[in-house]
Amino acid sequence: MVKKQSIQVNAILNVVKQGCVIVFPLVTYSYITRVLGSGNLGRYSFSDSVIQYFITIASLGVPTYAIREVARVREDKEKMEKLTTEFFSINVLMTIISLLTLYLMVKVVPRINQEAILIYILSIEIIAGTLGRDWLNNVFENFFYLTLRYIVIQTISMILILTLVKSKNDLILYTCIMMISYSMNYILNIYFTRKYLPYRFTFHLNLKTHLKPIIYLFCVSIAAMIYVKSDIIILGFFRSNSEVGVYSIASNVYTVIKSLLNAVIVVAIPRISVYLGNNDRKNYMSLLSGLRNVLYVFAIPSIIGLFFLSKDILAVLAPPSFAYGSNSLRILCIALFFTVIGCFYSQAVLVPNRNEKSYFYATIISGIVNICLNFVFIPIWGLNGAAITTVLAEIIVMFICRRGSEAYIDTFSSMKMMPLIIGCIAIAIICQLCQMFVTSLFLRIIISVFGSVIVYGIILLVGKNEVALNGMNMIKSKIKKYKDTFYCEK
Known part of the structure; x- marks a missing residue:
């Protein structure tokens, strides 16, 4: 019998964690942008963006799928162990494919080859992510551990950055610290998650059952990453490293606030899956209705505040040469509302109801639109053009996911x-x-x-x-x- 955690407490813990995601960069970004400069920061951002794609390839949509499926059977240890073994084995095989593909890309693509050293260092994150099985912590709603782990590791990382990174020549050292900071979260999981379920590998992957939804969710992950990461990569091809560095700051602020607002949704997903597995319609709708109201109450004022404070926030995080990125951040503020509401319909309604197909179509369509418009808008308007394409992509996702969710929700109570x-x-x-x-x-x-x-x-x-x-x-x-x-x- 799995102990039921308080959703309110989990939400507070996850918001605290995401709040720390704001505080730690606030301390380090202003320092790093001045020490490394916008050019070096642009090199790191480009390399990290490339690696994030290959992390997504290695995960193959398994984390989202695993949280949903394992949460539905978390009262049955035998079924959980079987599913966990299959999901971990799929991730291991995809990690090998991902690393081989990355190596080939570094050798073949000149622009990526320019940052070969940084990319090879960051590639360790791919292996760590697979071994960590971090989705198990979400299944068991273990948000206290996730919050404490993040705070401790990020504190150590911040201290290392402030004490060791001293000049523009320390870009590789900074990259190593960031890689260790990311990887340690998952290395700790190797010990921690074993108390729930052991590590086992199997070639009996049960792909007949798992492959279709996993592929859908994998394509969703790729397309979702395109919204922000393709902006940075295409900027890297068409514009200078300095402009990439400026946009990466605005983009990181947008991503952090988005994660903070989505924190409440994340903690509710396992419980929603449990209610659906038990055919508990009443609690399912009650949770969804309350979740939607909370998002409106917190998302809209956060967007208004960020819009008016965007220039001051960039002034804290970066030197004066980054100030022109405030216009991009204001444009991205518009995207935040559609992002959060789209995440509500996709993550809290479509995915738990096993309708990843609608989510897939939404993200694929928006991803294609995003890439095509980036090639048009970025050469003309630079980083502001990249921000505009993100807004349009998020609008498309929200409306398609909302339409696809109509079959799974009743009328929400008025607010x-x-x-x-x-x-x-x-x-x-x-x-x-x-x-x-x-x-x-x-x-x-x-x-x-x-x-x-x-x-x-x-x-x-x-x-x-x-x-x-x-x-x-x-x-x-x-x-x-x-x-x-x-x-x-x-």
């Missing part, structure tokens, strides 16, 4: 939108006032963020927003529980 709208207007006003009257960069960001959070929260509570009221009730119950425990012990 009071007026407090949310008023709150977002207040955020825009606070950010603009801070721009006008606060001269200190750091102080301006701090006042803008905390002032917006406080005012927005008060407006939601006064307007009796359901998400805000539930959050306040949860905080009150926790405080009461600790008080009762304290007085009992006393």
Whole structure:
């Protein structure tokens, strides 16, 4: 019997983890951009983008598929062990194919060959990702371990970067630190996940059952990565390394905020799969409805705040030469809303209901559109053109996934939108006032963020927003529980 974890606690833990994803780059990016320069940062970003494609090839869509299928049978250890062995074996074989293909690409493609050393160093991440079986932690909803692991490793990584990377000549050293930082997360899993299920390899892969959905999800992963990574790669072919470095900062901020907003969806996927496996329609719809409301409450104000603070955020992360990337970041803010809602329909509805086919079509169509438009827009508008193609791709994914989800969801309960709208207007006003009257960069960001959070929260509570009221009730119950425990012990 698997112990059921609190979705609220898991969501908070995952948001904390993704929050750290914001904090750690905030400390290191501003340092690295000044030490390495935009050219070297562009070389690393290009190499990392190439490696991410081959990591996706090695995973072959298995992680998403495994979370769904193993979560459905997680009360049956024998079935779990069989599925886990098959999925791990598929990943091992695909990792070998991925590494051989990468080696061939380095030898054949001149632009990739220019960064051969960086790419070979980062290729270790491909092996680590397969051995780590990180999807098992999601199946068992072990988000405390995931959060603690990330914070510890990133803290060590940050210290190493700040103490060892001292000049433009340290690009290879920086690449090694980033590779170790990524790989250590999965190396620790080799020990940690064995307590759930052992490592076993088999040539009986049961491909008749697994191959079709895995291929669909693999194509989805490739197409989804294209939204951002193809922008950087095509920029690398048409523009300078400096422009690639500038766009990579804006793109990383966009990706981090997207991950933070999607954190709530990620923790809900295993539980959604369990409800579907048990044919529990009532809890399934209740969870989906609550999840959608939470996304609206957090996503829209985050997008508004990021839009108005984009210039200040880049000023913190990078030297003045990167400032013109703020326009690209503002354009990417528009994509955030469609990204989050598209992720809700794809990850929380389509994939758990085993309709990866609709998700596949959505991502393939948007991926093709994204690549084609990149070749048109990037030579004309540079990094702003790359940002525009991302917006268009995310819009396509959202609408196709929403249409495909209609068969699996009932009508959602209505939500009071007026407090949310008023709150977002207040955020825009606070950010603009801070721009006008606060001269200190750091102080301006701090006042803008905390002032917006406080005012927005008060407006939601006064307007009796359901998400805000539930959050306040949860905080009150926790405080009461600790008080009762304290007085009992006393």
